[in-house]
Structure formats: C-alpha cells, structure tokens
Amino acid sequence: MPYNFAYLDENSKRAIRRSLLKAVAIPGHQIAFASREMPLPYGWGTGGIQVTAAIIGKDDILKVIDQGADDTTNAVSIRHFFQSVAGGIATTTDTQQASIIQTRHRIPETALRADQIIVYQVPMPEPLFKLEPRRTETRILHAMADYSLMYLQLYDHITRYGRVAIGYDYPVMVHDRYLMSPSPIPAFDVPKMHMNPALQLFGAGREKRLYAVPPYTRVVPLAFEDYPFTPLQAQAPCALCGSTSSYKDEIILDDSGKRQFVCSDTDYCGKTSCK
Amino acid sequence: MSYVAAKGGAQAIHAAHQLVAERNAPDPDDLQAQIARHLHLGIDRIMAEASLYDRDIAAKALLQAQGDSIEAVFIVRAYRATLSRFLDSVPLNLGQAHLQRHISAAFKDVPGGQQLGATYDYSHRLLGYFQNLPARDEAEASCATSGIPPKATLNKTSVMDLLETEGLIEKSSTEPADAENRDITQIPPGFPASRAQRLQTLARADEGFVLGMAYSTQRGYGQNHPFIAELSHGSVNVEICPPELGFSLCIGTIEMTECQMINQFQGDSPDTATFTRGYGLVFGHNERKAIAMALLDRALRAQELGEKVEAPAQDEEFVLSHCDNVEATGFVEHLKLPHHVDFQSEISTLRALRAQSPGTTVKHDDAL
Numbered sequence: 001m002p003y004n005f006a007y008l009d010e011n012s013k014r015a016i017r018r019s020l021l022k023a024v025a026i027p028g029h030q031i032a033f034a035s036r037e038m039p040l041p042y043g044w045g046t047g048g049i050q051v052t053a054a055i056i057g058k059d060d061i062l063k064v065i066d067q068g069a070d071d072t073t074n075a076v077s078i079r080h081f082f083q084s085v086a087g088g089i090a091t092t093t094d095t096q097q098a099s100i101i102q103t104r105h106r107i108p109e110t111a112l113r114a115d116q117i118i119v120y121q122v123p124m125p126e127p128l129f130k131l132e133p134r135r136t137e138t139r140i141l142h143a144m145a146d147y148s149l150m151y152l153q154l155y156d157h158i159t160r161y162g163r164v165a166i167g168y169d170y171p172v173m174v175h176d177r178y179l180m181s182p183s184p185i186p187a188f189d190v191p192k193m194h195m196n197p198a199l200q201l202f203g204a205g206r207e208k209r210l211y212a213v214p215p216y217t218r219v220v221p222l223a224f225e226d227y228p229f230t231p232l233q234a235q236a237p238c239a240l241c242g243s244t245s246s247y248k249d250e251i252i253l254d255d256s257g258k259r260q261f262v263c264s265d266t267d268y269c270g271k272t273s274c275k
Numbered sequence: 276m277s278y279v280a281a282k283g284g285a286q287a288i289h290a291a292h293q294l295v296a297e298r299n300a301p302d303p304d305d306l307q308a309q310i311a312r313h314l315h316l317g318i319d320r321i322m323a324e325a326s327l328y329d330r331d332i333a334a335k336a337l338l339q340a341q342g343d344s345i346e347a348v349f350i351v352r353a354y355r356a357t358l359s360r361f362l363d364s365v366p367l368n369l370g371q372a373h374l375q376r377h378i379s380a381a382f383k384d385v386p387g388g389q390q391l392g393a394t395y396d397y398s399h400r401l402l403g404y405f406q407n408l409p410a411r412d413e414a415e416a417s418c419a420t421s422g423i424p425p426k427a428t429l430n431k432t433s434v435m436d437l438l439e440t441e442g443l444i445e446k447s448s449t450e451p452a453d454a455e456n457r458d459i460t461q462i463p464p465g466f467p468a469s470r471a472q473r474l475q476t477l478a479r480a481d482e483g484f485v486l487g488m489a490y491s492t493q494r495g496y497g498q499n500h501p502f503i504a505e506l507s508h509g510s511v512n513v514e515i516c517p518p519e520l521g522f523s524l525c526i527g528t529i530e531m532t533e534c535q536m537i538n539q540f541q542g543d544s545p546d547t548a549t550f551t552r553g554y555g556l557v558f559g560h561n562e563r564k565a566i567a568m569a570l571l572d573r574a575l576r577a578q579e580l581g582e583k584v585e586a587p588a589q590d591e592e593f594v595l596s597h598c599d600n601v602e603a604t605g606f607v608e609h610l611k612l613p614h615h616v617d618f619q620s621e622i623s624t625l626r627a628l629r630a631q632s633p634g635t636t637v638k639h640d641d642a643l
Contacts, residue, residue, distance in 0.1 A: 009359050015461075032463035037352035042602050043609025067616045074612055105616045123606070134592055136466045161628050167620030186620040206602045208463045232623040250619055264616055 006053040007085040012036055016054035016210070020201060023212035028174025029142070030125050035208040045078060047203025048102050048121035051210065052082065055117065055201075056100060061090045063098035068106035068247065068264030078102065093267050105168075107189040109246045109268035112198035114215055120183040122204040125211060127171045127181040147179045150222060158227055167232070173220045174213055182219075187231040188247050193219040236261045241273035303338070310334040319530070319559020320344060324600060325351035326460070326479040328529050328558055345481075349601045360461070365514040365523050369533055370433070374509035375560075379434055381502040381537055386432045392508065393560075434504040435535050435552070444537065444550040466592050473575055473595065477568045478557055481600035488574075488588045488598075489567035497574045497586030500539040501553065508532045508560050532557050536569035541580050551580060 004010065012034075019033035038046045038053075045066075056062065062082055066075040070093040079091050092098050095110040104121040112118060128138045131149040141149070150171050157165045170187040174180045182190055183202060193200060193213060200213040213219055223229040234248035239260045246268060248261035263269035311318055311334035321333040325348045332351055340346035376392025379385040398404055438444040457464075457472060464472045477485060492499050510530045514523040534555035542548035553573030555565035570588075577589040587593055597603065 003357055007357065009357060011359060012356070032465060034459075034461050034463050036356035036460075037349070037601060038356065039350075039353040041349065041608060042605025043607075044605065044612065046605070067613050072613055104612075105614070123609070135596075136592060162631060163628070165624050165628060167624040168617040184614075184617050186616055188620065206606055232620070232627055235623070235626075247616070248619070249615055250622065264619075 003085050005058075005086055006056050006082070007038070008036060008050070008053050013054040016050055019210050020051065020054065020212065023201070023210045024199070024214050026178075027214055027217050028172075028178030028180040028211060030209040030211045032208055033210050035205045038205065040078070040081065042206035043123065044074060045102070045104055045121035046205030047207075047210070048104070048119045048205075049078060049081070049203075050205055051119045051201050051203035052100060052102050053086075055119075056082065056086055056089060058086075058088055060099045061092050061097055063092050063095060063101045063267075064103075065101065065106060065108070065265075065267075066104040067249070068108070069266040071266060074104065095265075095267050105184050105186075106247070106264060107185055107192045109243075109263070109265045110271075111192075112196055114197040116198040118198050118200050120185075120200065120202045122181065122183045122202045122207075122209075124169075125181055125202065125204040125207050125209040127169075127179045142178060145177065147173075147222075150179060154222060154224070154227075158224075163230070164223070164227065170229075170231075171222045173218075173222060175217050176220075179222070180211065180213075180219075186247055187221070187229075188233070190219070190221050190229075190231065195219075234261055238263045238269060238272075241269045243269065243272050246272075307331065307334045307338055310337055316560060317344060319557075319561050320482060320564075321347045321351060323558040323561060323564065324348040324479055324481060325355060326475075326558075327351050327355040345600050345604050349604070352601055356460075362515050362517065363458075364526075365516050367511050367513065367531070369507070369511055369531065372507065372509040372511040372531070374507050376508040377505065378507075379503065379505050381504050382434060385434050385505065386437070394562075433535065435537075438504070438537070438550065442549070445541065445552060447552065464595070466595075467578070468591060468595060473591070474554065474556070474568075474572060476595050476598065477555075477571060480568075480598035481603070482561070482564045482567075484598045484600070484603075485564060485567045485571055488594060489570035491586065492570050492574045492588045497577065497589040498539070499536075499553065499570055499573050501570055501573070502537045503566065503569075504535040504537045506532075506534050506562060506565065508562065530559050532559065532561050532565040534562070534565035534569040536566070536573060538573045551576070 064079040066072040095108040102119040169184040221229040336347040336350040377390045516523040536553035553569040555568030574588040
C-alpha cells in the first residue's frame with residue numbers, strides 16, 4: 001500500500017498543526033485534537049508520532065529515544081517507522097545534530113537549542129487525573145486555575161513521608177497559569193523544561209490531547225516555600241563515563257544483586273566517555 | 276555441455292519443487308476470499324469496530340492478525356486513518372432497506388411482517404448441527420431460499436412511527452444540527468457528547484464491552500425495562516450528493532443491523548408519560564451488538580431524561596471513554612514497554628524516604 005509522506009494525509013497533518021498552533025498560543029493548556037489511529041498501538045507513542053508526522057519535513061533530522069536511549073526497542077521501531085514512511089529523511093542518535101527529537105520518559109542531558117523541537121510522548125495529559133478522573137470536572141478546575149487538589153496531595157505526602165514522594169510525572173506550573181503533566185519523565189529532568197530555548201510539544205494520542213511549552217517559558221514544579229522541589233540525584237557516578245550530573249539507570253549485574261549505575265542517555269554517555 | 280545440462284537440471288528440479296509447493300500452500304488470496312465468505316460474521320464485527328466497511332480489507336487484516344479480531348480491527352483502523360474523506364453520504368434510508376430479517380418482540384405482528392431470516396436463535400448448539408438438518412420439503416424450500424424477499428423492500432411504516440402517531444412514545448429527534456452531527460474521527464469528542472457522537476462511539480465500540488454494560492442495565496444497574504420494537508438486518512443503498520451535481524447517486528450497498536428499543540415511561544403526569552427510545556445501528560449482521568447498543572444508548576440518556584445517574588452504564592464519561600478496544604488494548608498492553616526510568620525514580624524516592632526516617636513515623640516540628 002502506498003502511503004503519503006509521513007504516513008498521514010496532508011489534511012490530517014494540517015489539522016494537527018492547527019491544534020499545535022493553538023497549543024503554543026496557550027502554554028500548558030491541553031488542546032483537544034482528532035487523534036488518528038496510527039499503525040503503532042496506543043501507549044506506544046501515537047501522540048508523539050502524530051505530532052512528529054505533522055511537523056516533519058524532508059530536510060529534518062530525526063532522533064528518537066525511549067528511556068533516554070536510542071537503541072531501546074520502541075525507539076528503534078518508531079525511527080524505522082519514519083524511515084519507511086517519510087522516505088529520504090535523515091535520522092541520528094546525536095542530540096546536537098537532530099532538528100526533531102521524539103522522546104518517551106526522558107529529556108536529553110545535552111542542552112537543547114532554539115532551532116530544535118522536542119516531541120514528548122504522553123500517556124495521561126491530565127495532571128489531575130489521579131485526583132479527579134472526570135475530564136468534565138478537571139476542565140473546570142483548569143479554567144478556574146484551582147489546583148488545590150494537587151497542593152493537598154503534596155501536603156499529604158509531606159505529612160506521611162516527610163517529603164513530596166513523586167518520582168516521575170512531577171506536576172509543573174507553566175507560564176504561571178496552567179498545571180501541566182511534564183509526561184512521565186523523572187522529576188530529575190523537570191528543571192530542564194524551564195526557560196528551554198527549544199520548542200516543546202506534547203502529544204497524547206489515546207487521550208486525544210496536545211499541548212506545548214513555547215521556547216523560553218517558565219516551567220515551575222509545584223512545591224511549598226518550606227518544602228522546596230528537591231529532585232533526587234543518582235547515587236553514584238556513571239560506571240561507563242564517570243558522569244556525576246546525569247540521570248542513571250540501575251543495572252543489576254549478577255544473581256547476588258550487585259548493582260551498577262550507568263547513564264540513561266546513551267548518546268551523552270558515549271560522548272562523555274570519549275572525552 | 277554437461278555443465279549447462281546440470282545447471283538446466285537444477286532449474287528444472289527447482290521448478291518441480293515450486294509446483295509442489297504451490298499446490299500445498301493455500302493461496303493467500305483464495306484464503307482471504309474464503310474468510311470473507313465463511314467467517315462473514317467475524318468480518319462484520321471487524322468492519323463495525325474498525326468503522327470501515329470493506330470486506331476484503333477486513334478479511335486481509337483478520338488473516339494477517341492470525342484470527343485476533345482486536346488486532347485486525349487495529350490494522351483496519353490504521354489503514355482507515357490514511358484515507359482522505361471527500362464527502363459525507365446522504366443519511367441512509369433504512370425504510371428502503373432490503374431486509375433479510377425483521378422481527379418485533381413487542382408486537383405479535385408488525386408492518387412488513389415478522390420475518391425470521393437466517394438466525395441461530397432457535398438452533399441447538401450441537402457440533403455439526405447444521406450439517407445434520409432434516410431434508411426440507413418443497414414448501415419449506417421456496418420459503419427459505421428467498422434470502423431477500425421482494426415484499427421487504429416496501430417503504431414500510433415502522434412500529435415506532437405508529438407509537439409516535441398515537442403519542443405513546445417520545446418524538447424521534449429530527450435531523451441533527453450541523454454542530455451536533457460531528458464525526459468523532461475528525462473532530463475530537465468531548466463531554467457532554469451529542470447523541471450523534473454517542474451513537475458513533477457506541478457503533479464502533481468493543482462488542483464485549485457494550486454487551487457487558489448493556490447486561491448490567493438488565494441486572495438492576497440503571498434499569499431500562501426494554502422491549503425490542505424492531506430488529507432488522509438487511510442491505511441498504513449508500514448515496515452521496517456531490518455539490519457540483521446537486522442530486523444523489525448510489526455508490527454501493529452495505530449490510531446493516533438496526534435495533535429500535537422501547538423503554539420505560541418518562542414524564543411527570545399521566546398526560547405527558549411516554550415510552551422512551553434507545554437506538555442501535557451496526558455495520559453488517561450483528562444483532563447482539565445492535566441490541567446492546569440500544570440498551571446502552573437509552574441508559575446513557577439518563578441525565579437528558581432527568582434520571583439519577585447512579586449506575587456505570589448511565590455514566591457517559593465512563594462508558595464512552597473506555598469502550599474503544601483499540602485504545603484500551605494499546606494502553607493495557609503498553610505495560611510491556613520498558614519503564615525503567617520511571618521505576619528507577621520510584622526506587623530512588625523510596626530509598627530516600629527510608630534513609631531520612633529511621634523510625635516509622637514522620638516527626639514534624641509544628642505538631643501536624
């Protein structure tokens with residue numbers, strides 16, 4: 001079967017780009033869009049794939065990562081998808097070379113530039129869904145900027161555990177207005193979103209929502225004055241490149257449970273160890 | 276010479292093997308045609324849930340999915356998403372359908388007659404049952420062979436029309452307003468959903484989910500008190516009206532199953548009390564889905580009709596958000612994908628909690 005460049009027909013891509021423009025105009029606000037079925041399953045990154053399909057052109061250089069790595073199965077699969085349906089586009093594993101980076105669960109360690117776009121795959125775009133499952137209700141809460149439910153949740157954590165116990169998908173305020181899910185990136189990555197020169201686009205295919213953080217936008221994790229945001233750092237330097245600043249995967253080495261910590265961002269790790 | 280002969284001989288042997296292989300292996304196209312023909316109810320289900328009426332593509336997908344119908348639905352949906360839409364069809368005229376089957380459970384006889392058609396309803400579920408049917412006599416034969424009887428093509432009056440004329444049932448809503456008649460695959464659905472959006476969502480919803488939710492209404496979770504006014508299956512013309520022509524053209528025929536359900540009274544006084552409607556319409560021959568859809572359609576009208584929304588089947592956001600099997604299977608199965616970055620952050624959080632509080636309780640200076 002012959003397919004159009006980047007799979008979707010041009011009208012569908014245009015409809016998605018219109019929603020993206022709206023999303024950029026209202027930072028952090030979720031925009032409903034007519035999500036299409038993609039040939040990859042929901043939950044595999046159909047939102048991100050649709051955003052990438054809608055914005056990618058023949059001159060783009062695409063990087064796809066999952067869990068920070070270019071060589072994880074899903075990243076390989078999505079990269080191959082675009083190679084096969086967007087014939088002629090270049091792909092890379094090098095963060096600095098890429099013009100579009102599609103990601104699941106991580107932000108690269110290498111700082112992004114103004115001429116780059118990062119596309120996040122989002123499972124649950126509604127940051128309040130664990131506290132209020134009804135979108136009819138959460139829409140009202142967003143309209144009134146009433147985020148007391150989430151503050152209560154943080155307060156509840158502090159009374160129970162002595163700290164905010166959210167490791168990933170840490171709720172953030174965007175442009176001082178909308179509460180937003182940063183997607184299930186570790187809390188460690190959240191500060192990278194703040195005032196980032198790159199355009200950050202978010203696609204949730206199954207939930208049919210898009211949102212965006214335009215370049216140089218304030219993205220502030222929720223916290224209290226006496227309990228500031230304190231993301232956890234890795235416990236050891238990378239066993240491969242020695243980096244102390246990167247996010248680490250914990251690798252179990254043998255049956256006795258020996259551990260090793262290595263960078264989750266494989267591109268960054270490779271470059272750091274070369275130096 | 277011997278070299279050439281040996282080479283030619285090898286080719287001949289290869290060709291001979293090819294002949295055997297071709298005889299042994301089923302021709303995929305032939306298999307696809309057989310699937311479309313013999314497993315037509317399964318194909319109908321795939322077409323309905325994929326919301327694309329194309330027997331060949333559904334059969335191809337079912338073959339590719341090795342019989343996994345949800346996987347087949349998914350393949351067809353992904354193909355459907357790439358198709359350009361150029362026109363909406365004119366609303367189907369089901370009054371002009373060629374009916375294969377038309378029954379009413381609410382009345383002993385109905386306009387157009389009770390017509391049993393092909394059904395499993397009265398068969399015994401014994402293996403080989405249909406191979407061991409008694410030979411039919413002449414009279415039966417003439418009755419049974421007319422798959423599409425001419426009388427059913429009449430522009431019949433429906434049972435609902437009769438009840439409506441008598442004022443016993445709520446009026447059917449007239450043509451939906453443009454804003455209401457929105458294709459959920461083109462314009463994202465929201466809540467509250469319009470009736471058109473609800474029906475479209477249900478028509479392509481997972482049959483098992485719709486069946487279970489409908490069943491729950493019969494067991495007291497949002498009761499309907501339903502009666503099937505009419506259940507029909509047949510083929511109907513699809514017409515389009517290209518704006519440059521200004522008149523409609525028939526572009527083909529599709530099979531549909533429709534269920535008109537009569538439900539409990541509604542109204543505050545004896546004068547205003549009327550029966551209410553539930554509606555089901557599905558691609559192909561699928562009575563189970565059409566009936567279940569009609570039950571669920573009615574249950575989901577609870578708020579509109581001023582009933583208390585208490586049962587899951589009455590909860591629009593719950594039902595419509597979870598009934599799509601392509602969405603559901605994707606998100607449930609995505610748990611197979613690696614999540615080690617998230618899990619690492621959870622481990623780190625838990626370790627940090629353990630490390631900071633050697634005791635079991637958190638101590639607060641301000642006596643919280």
